[in-house]
Amino acid sequence: LDADALAYAIRRSCEIKAGIVAEDEREQGRRALLNLGHTFGHALEAIGNYERWLHGEAVAIGMVLAARTSVALGWLSTSDCGRIERLVASAGLPTTAPGIDVDELLDHMRGDKKADRSGLKLILIRSLGNAVVARSPTEDTLRAVLAEQLE
Missing domain, CATH: 1.20.5 (Single alpha-helices involved in coiled-coils or other helix-helix interfaces)
Incomplete structure (x- = not known):
């Protein structure tokens, strides 16, 4: 760089x-859009006892997870998701979190300050440069994305 x-x-x-x-x-x-990747990232930080990743590293992984979730919802193209992943990686930041238990991550995400009775509030991506506040996608969608990226 x-x-x-x-x-x-x-x-x-x-x-x-x-x-x-x-x-x-x-x-x-x-x-609120500045929180892209933070719900995933804060959960990763907690699971890693605030030692496995720096805050920015956990949020970088969270940004990739948000992009992957956006692809699963049909909002973001796979090529744009790949571009996000490459940009994160080119900055020397991690893009995956292998070995993290999906259920444990979801439990921590549900405890995030941005979650409420109606569910998780995630910042997702409709297209490059167009982030949106989204109520939690279905648990099945999140579980599928997380299982692919974490385990």
Whole structure:
């Protein structure tokens, strides 16, 4: 990776995030989209006792799981999902979490602060650049995606 390009991307990302946070302090609108990968990632962190992965690594895996879930729902193309996976990997971040028990991950996800009585609230991807807040896909869909990616 080009160091100058990376520094610019990080700086610009921070500026964009600061603007979104300032306009949506209570996370009622666009700010929620910044949580892409976090529900999966927080569950992975907990399972790994906050030692197996750094926060960013767990969220990177979570972003890939969100993309895979979006493909399973028919929202995201497999080629766009592959692009996301390649970009995450090219940044030196993990894209899979082998050996994680699906039921344990789902249990931790249900305990996430963004879950409520109506189910999980996941940030998923309709197309590149178009993330959406989605109520939990069916447990069968999640289980199939997770089983393929984790075990």
